[in-house]
Every structure is written in C-alpha cells, then in structure tokens.
Amino acid sequence: MPALHVFHRLTSVIDEPAIQYVEVRFLGVPPVREVERASGVSEVEVDGPNMRCIVYGSFQPFLEALRGHEVRRLTSTPTSQPDRHRSLNQEKAP
Numbered sequence: 001m002p003a004l005h006v007f008h009r010l011t012s013v014i015d016e017p018a019i020q021y022v023e024v025r026f027l028g029v030p031p032v033r034e035v036e037r038a039s040g041v042s043e044v045e046v047d048g049p050n051m052r053c054i055v056y057g058s059f060q061p062f063l064e065a066l067r068g069h070e071v072r073r074l075t076s077t078p079t080s081q082p083d084r085h086r087s088l089n090q091e092k093a094p
Contacts, residue, residue, distance in 0.1 A: 017057035021077045024051045027070040034065040041065070054079075 017040075024030065030051040036044050038061040044053040055062045055076070 019079050020055045020059070021079045022053050022055050022062070023073075023075045024066070024071055025049055025073040026051065027072050031065060031069050035062065038062050038065040 026049045030046050032046055035041055040056045040058060041062050042054045
C-alpha cells in the first residue's frame with residue numbers, strides 16, 4: 001500500500017471530531033443553562049446532581065461551562081452515535 005494512501009486515511013480519521021457521552025456528578029445543582037449554551041454540547045439531561053450530555057468535538061467549551069461548580073465525578077465514553085446514551089440509560093433502568 002503506498003505511503004501516501006495510508007497517510008491520507010490517517011489524516012481523515014484524525015480530522016473527524018470525537019463524539020463523547022459524558023456523565024457528571026456535581027456537589028450541588030448542575031449548571032444546566034451554561035452547559036446547554038456551550039458549543040458542541042447537546043442532549044443535556046439532569047437527574048438531581050447528575051447531568052448527562054453529548055459533547056461533539058472539543059471539550060473546552062464544555063469544561064468552561066463547568067467553571068465555578070464543584071464536580072464530584074466526570075466520566076467520558078467515546079461513541080460513534082450521538083444518541084448512544086439513550087440505550088445506555090435504558091440498560092440502567094430497573
């Protein structure tokens with residue numbers, strides 16, 4: 001396989017923005033409005049101190065939206081589908 005072809009495929013993968021399913025637990029009330037307004041964030045859901053959302057691309061706007069709020073736990077799971085978290089939540093439901 002020509003090296004140029006491999007390089008082209010590699011740069012195509014690198015250029016694709018990451019999609020992350022994110023779960024955050026806060027001490028206190030989650031900053032829902034700030035997170036909803038952050039660039040690249042969608043499908044924000046809140047359950048008490050827990051917030052779930054999808055972050056598309058850079059995490060920076062999402063992290064800036066959390067400023068001033070105490071985060072107790074943050075998990076991020078790569079996903080290829082923006083609505084993957086719905087199936088994860090359904091699996092967790094009693």
